[in-house]
Amino acid sequence: MAESDAFVRFEGVVAGYGGGDVLKGVDFEVPQGGITCIVGPNGSGKSTLLKTVSGLVHPRLGQIWFKGTPLVGLSPKEILKLGVVQVPQNHSLFREMTVEQNVELGAFLVKDRKVIAQRMDHVRDVFPIVAERAKDKAGSLSGGQQRLVEFARCLMLEPQLVVLDEPSMGLDPKTLRAMFATIKLMNSVGRTVLLVEQNARQALKMSHFAVVLENGQVRLSGTGHEVLNNPEIGALYLGGSIEEAAVTGEGS
Ligand SMILES: Nc1ncnc2c1ncn2[C@@H]1O[C@H](COP(=O)(O)OP(=O)(O)OP(=O)(O)O)[C@@H](O)[C@H]1O
Numbered sequence: 706m707a708e709s710d711a712f713v714r715f716e717g718v719v720a721g722y723g724g725g726d727v728l729k730g731v732d733f734e735v736p737q738g739g740i741t742c743i744v745g746p747n748g749s750g751k752s753t754l755l756k757t758v759s760g761l762v763h764p765r766l767g768q769i770w771f772k773g774t775p776l777v778g779l780s781p782k783e784i785l786k787l788g789v790v791q792v793p794q795n796h797s798l799f800r801e802m803t804v805e806q807n808v809e810l811g812a813f814l815v816k817d818r819k820v821i822a823q824r825m826d827h828v829r830d831v832f833p834i835v836a837e838r839a840k841d842k843a844g845s846l847s848g849g850q851q852r853l854v855e856f857a858r859c860l861m862l863e864p865q866l867v868v869l870d871e872p873s874m875g876l877d878p879k880t881l882r883a884m885f886a887t888i889k890l891m892n893s894v895g896r897t898v899l900l901v902e903q904n905a906r907q908a909l910k911m912s913h914f915a916v917v918l919e920n921g922q923v924r925l926s927g928t929g930h931e932v933l934n935n936p937e938i939g940a941l942y943l944g945g946s947i948e949e950a951a952v953t954g955e956g957s
């Protein structure tokens with residue numbers, strides 16, 4: 706297998722949980738510096754694919770290259786040290802600890818107090834809520850606010866790749882918009898984002914690249930715009946065709 710100079714490259718990835726393969730040969734690349742979105746029906750293997758990146762699921766065949774380094778076989782901690790950080794799908798803050806303490810925990814791999822302090826300053830700039838609610842218990846925040854603190858905590862590692870599995874899960878429409886804006890913000894401060902989203906239309910609009918996963922294989926890939934405007938994909942996964950959406954005014 707040849708080394709790859711892509712930022713992230715999936716090469717013939719086959720993986721599952723013992724009861725048969727969920728991913729049946731996945732090939733695609735995640736370009737550096739952008740937002741890449743994976744969409745597809747329930748059970749198509751989106752979460753499984755993200756778990757192969759963070760080392761929680763080990764592919765049976767194939768390889769995942771991260772800046773030329775093969776990830777298959779590495780432990781989740783080794784992958785974290787390389788700069789790949791996955792924000793868990795479920796709420797993962799320590800509710801009895803303060804917002805500040807939770808965010809500081811994100812830097813657990815960093816030993817230098819000065820570096821931690823610098824990163825805290827940066828994170829407070831990006832996420833004002835970390836300063837505003839610093840001394841409040843994380844458990845006292847709303848679901849959407851907790852999600853922002855989870856993002857803030859992940860930035861403490863200065864990740865090169867942020868992996869997000871359905872970050873909009875359980876958020877009300879207003880918080881959802883704020884959350885999408887925050888993903889854009891994280892991207893604009895230099896983080897490459899790999900994202901799975903159920904709100905496919907909204908997510909594709911802000912994504913530079915997109916992949917449609919179907920039954921464990923890549924059905925289509927392209928720019929977010931291309932996938933969004935593919936009539937077949939629109940009809941299948943985005944709740945009606947583009948024409949219908951235009952008539953109802955949705956997506957404008
Ligand atoms: N821990 C597990 N053990 C066994 N099978 C699993 C496990 N997790 C997922 N699966 C199975 O793998 C298949 C793909 O699941 P996966 O969670 O990757 O899909 P998904 O695309 O993320 O779906 P959703 O849109 O519902 O989140 C499903 O058939 C699921 O039942």
Ligand SMILES: [Mg+2]
Pocket residue numbers: 751752753
């Ligand atoms: Mg999933």
